[in-house]
Amino acid sequence: MHQPVLCEEILSLFEGCQLQAFVDGTLGAGGHAALILAAHPEIERFYALDRDQTALALAKENLSASLPKITFIHTPYADMSQYVSDCNGILLDIGVSSMQLDQPDRGFSFYKEGPLDMRMDQTARVDAKFVVNTYNEKRLGEIFRDYGEERRWRAAAQQICTARKKEPIETTQQLVKVLTPVIGWSRKHLHPATRIFQALRMEVNQELQQLEQGLAEAVKCLAVGGRLAVITFHSLEDRIVKHFFKQEKSVKILTKKPITAGVGEQRKNPRSRSAKLRCVEKCHVD
Numbered sequence: 450m451h452q453p454v455l456c457e458e459i460l461s462l463f464e465g466c467q468l469q470a471f472v473d474g475t476l477g478a479g480g481h482a483a484l485i486l487a488a489h490p491e492i493e494r495f496y497a498l499d500r501d502q503t504a505l506a507l508a509k510e511n512l513s514a515s516l517p518k519i520t521f522i523h524t525p526y527a528d529m530s531q532y533v534s535d536c537n538g539i540l541l542d543i544g545v546s547s548m549q550l551d552q553p554d555r556g557f558s559f560y561k562e563g564p565l566d567m568r569m570d571q572t573a574r575v576d577a578k579f580v581v582n583t584y585n586e587k588r589l590g591e592i593f594r595d596y597g598e599e600r601r602w603r604a605a606a607q608q609i610c611t612a613r614k615k616e617p618i619e620t621t622q623q624l625v626k627v628l629t630p631v632i633g634w635s636r637k638h639l640h641p642a643t644r645i646f647q648a649l650r651m652e653v654n655q656e657l658q659q660l661e662q663g664l665a666e667a668v669k670c671l672a673v674g675g676r677l678a679v680i681t682f683h684s685l686e687d688r689i690v691k692h693f694f695k696q697e698k699s700v701k702i703l704t705k706k707p708i709t710a711g712v713g714e715q716r717k718n719p720r721s722r723s724a725k726l727r728c729v730e731k732c733h734v735d
């Protein structure tokens with residue numbers, strides 16, 4: 450089961466707030482949602498969004514005690530204003546869940562054989578197989594360079610384009626096999642496919658575009674005095690959040706520096722090591 454990160458820190462950011470309406474834009478298994486619902490009995494409407502229908506179904510089971518308050522919505526959080534307005538709190542916990550990573554048939558993991566999929570929303574049109582087998586070499590290289598920060602982006606793109614001429618690359622392990630000779634193990638002991646898989650996942654799910662659009666949507670959906678908390682796991686994402694908060698006139702920044710996990714949490718949950726939490730409060734309508 451997915452272990453939510455920075456739980457105490459999230460709760461303290463919303464402490465003392467009257468949260469009549471709350472949005473969890475990245476519900477996952479509902480770990481953060483359960484904590485917030487328990488700490489804020491005043492919540493009347495809780496909007497639970499995820500683009501993954503499997504996550505929504507699982508969260509529905511996990512949150513059974515609070516079902517009357519919750520509206521589950523299968524949608525990208527960047528479209529939240531179609532469903533909600535005047536919220537007192539919004540949480541975005543960006544990225545993939547452990548459930549998605551651990552299920553071989555979702556195709557996110559380079560350790561497990563599975564179809565080259567990586568769609569968070571299983572109804573989406575574009576999957577990783579499509580990207581890997583149809584994008585031209587230049588575009589693939591740019592994705593590996595910009596989203597994966599892979600040093601050997603050019604060689605990786607070239608290798609894929611050569612390999613797919615012989616046969617389509619359809620599974621995770623086929624792709625790992627293609628990449629290993631050109632990338633190899635890094636000094637940080639990163640698996641050779643780490644950055645390429647990350648880049649493909651970000652492209653398939655348009656994660657940075659979602660974040661840019663979603664932050665603006667979230668601010669639009671907040672009532673004055675409402676708070677938006679965002680957890681990211683990647684420096685590219687944190688940079689987007691930091692920059693957006695700085696230039697957005699209608700909000701006040703509550704976290705000058707990002708909040709990170711303490712040593713205890715990092716030891717218990719290695720995923721928390723890269724987590725960064727930032728929060729703003731809406732002070733007026735622009």
Ligand SMILES: C[S@@+](CC[C@H](N)C(=O)[O-])C[C@H]1O[C@@H](n2cnc3c(N)ncnc32)[C@H](O)[C@@H]1O
Nearest residue numbers: 453475477478479480481499500501525526542
């Ligand atoms: C890190 S997990 C969230 C875990 C959750 N906070 C918990 O405590 O269980 C991220 C979730 O956000 C969803 N997600 C990622 N990007 C999304 C987007 N743009 N719109 C909606 N859901 C998204 C993923 O499908 C995944 O279920």
